[in-house]
Amino acid sequence: MPSVSARLPEEEKEELDAVAELLDEDRSTTIRKALREGLAELRVRRAVERYQSGDASVAEAARIAGVSLGEWLEIAHERNLTTQLAAEDLGDDAYTAQEL
Numbered sequence: 001m002p003s004v005s006a007r008l009p010e011e012e013k014e015e016l017d018a019v020a021e022l023l024d025e026d027r028s029t030t031i032r033k034a035l036r037e038g039l040a041e042l043r044v045r046r047a048v049e050r051y052q053s054g055d056a057s058v059a060e061a062a063r064i065a066g067v068s069l070g071e072w073l074e075i076a077h078e079r080n081l082t083t084q085l086a087a088e089d090l091g092d093d094a095y096t097a098q099e100l
Contacts, residue, residue, distance in 0.1 A: 040066065044075060051081060 008016065020030035047065035050056035056064060062072035075081075 047072070048075075048079060048081065051076070 016027060016030060020027050023030060044065045047056065047061040050064060051058070051061040058072060059069060062069045065072055065075065067075065
């Protein structure tokens with residue numbers, strides 16, 4: 001497993017240690033978990049932005065978020081997303097969904 005280092009301000013290190021203790025995990029495990037969850041949330045956040053602006057179709061938003069089309073539809077529903085996509089784009093998305 002490759003190693004990556006990062007410099008943290010003292011207050012973030014203290015927060016990391018507090019969360020690691022709360023989870024009863026070592027610091028490295030907590031960092032990996034936080035990074036994995038944080039990266040997933042960043043991907044979803046970007047997908048939401050692109051979808052809301054009409055720059056991404058349903059299928060493209062799912063790809064950006066790193067989830068299946070079904071999972072993306074759940075995310076979109078949970079977040080009450082609307083889109084500015086044209087009817088043609090929605091038709092393409094419907095076709096893509098049927099192919100799955």
